[in-house]
Amino acid sequence: MLNMIKASTFDEYCKHFPLEIQEKLVQLRSAINEIAPEAKEAISYGMPAYKYNGKPLxxxxxxxxxxxxxxxxxxxxxxxxxxxxxxxxxxxxQFPLSSPLPISLIKKMTLFKLKELQNKAQVNP
Incomplete structure (x- = not known):
């Protein structure tokens, strides 16, 4: 990382980067929110993080x-x-900045993890 970014929200985190990187970050955020709108957004370990029922998504x-x-x-x-x-x-x-983000793949991966967390919650309520 460029250095540990001091941010408490996604918007604060995002503003540390050039516009073309901000656009990719916003795309990524939108994809995650589309698949898991109930996930809680936070900054953890100095980066945007999403948790579902308190567990890392x-x-x-x-x-x-x-x-x-x-x-x-x-x-x-x-x-x-x-x-x-x-x-x-x-x-x-690592998704290179020189290429478009594989949004479809990111959505599939997010959905996979979401379902995994939902299944664990049903087994261990």
């Missing part, structure tokens, strides 16, 4: 050359084939 962060998307390891394992063209970590993927 997804996180993301702008970097100098990419946007990091963190959907937890189980989500990344489930989408291993679709993510194979991107640089990845155990629970992270």
């Amino acid at each position: 997804v996180y993301f962060a702008a970097q100098s050359k990419h946007i990091g998307f963190y959907g937890t390891p189980s989500t990344h394992v489930a989408f291993e084939k679709e993510l194979s063209g991107y640089k990845r970590g155990k629970g992270s993927v």
Whole structure:
């Protein structure tokens, strides 16, 4: 990251970046909100974070050359084939700033994690 950004809201976080990166961050936020409108938005670990029933749903962060998307390891394992063209970590993927965001894939990953959290809540109410 460019340095740990001091922000308490998405809008404060977003304003630290050039307009073209802000646009991608807003796209990402909109995709998550479309899939999980009941998720709570916050800043956690210095980046935008979404929680569902108090549990981590997804996180993301702008970097100098990419946007990091963190959907937890189980989500990344489930989408291993679709993510194979991107640089990845155990629970992270890097979407290059030089390319359009794969919004459809991001929505699918968010929905997968949302359903996983909903299923766990039903098993452990």
